[in-house]
Amino acid sequence: MAIKERKEREKQEMRNLIIESATQLFLKQGYDKTSIRSIADDIEYSPATIYLYFKDKDEIFYVIHENAFDLLDKELRQHDAIADPFERLGALGRTYMQFGIENPDYYDLMFIMRAPMEQIKNEEKWKAGECAFGYLLTTLAECLEQKKIRPADLHVTAIQVWSYVHGLVSLYVRERMCILMQTDEITRQILHSSFDLFLANLKT
DSSP: OOHHHHHHHHHHHHHHHHHHHHHHHHHHHOTTTOOHHHHHHHHTSOHHHHHTTOSSHHHHHHHHHHHHHHHHHHHHGGGTTOOSHHHHHHHHHHHHHHHHHHOHHHHIIIIISOOOOHHHHHSSOOHHHHHHHHHHHHHHHHHHHTTOBOOOOHHHHHHHHHHHHHHHHHHHHTTOGGGGOOOHHHHHHHHHHHHHHHHHHHBO
């Protein structure tokens, strides 16, 4: 292996180590209580080493966000082949919920944890986030065009759909669904049935 290739690999390995450490510390301690020094201590390097790869803690959080949204988008894109936009909408919602249920730590970082979004604001485009939301917009636009759902403003409807599934997943991830006093399997069935009823109310 050439020296340049080896250095690039080592650089990427260090970035991954920093990201993995930061992810766990964010989840364990929260964003505010996690510092560059605590990340450095965790990986047994100096804070100066981390600054060689990231300008600040917010940039690290942004990269973690991007990685998580990339994973979500790949799951959603599995439904590209579904021709009927209303059926695709249902598949997207169920996949979104499944992603949150199976990846509660990532979901917490993506949508629930309080953390500054300055790095995202500084980017010209939030590619990963816009990609996932854009897919929802495209699908809903097709539903409206084909009169699969009641006439309504596209963006209002998109926020309505997203808010509904986000609410269900958040209640589950934060263990508030225990109020149902049901097994986990039955609780998940209730979540999906609730979403199916929501979809039915959108239909024309």
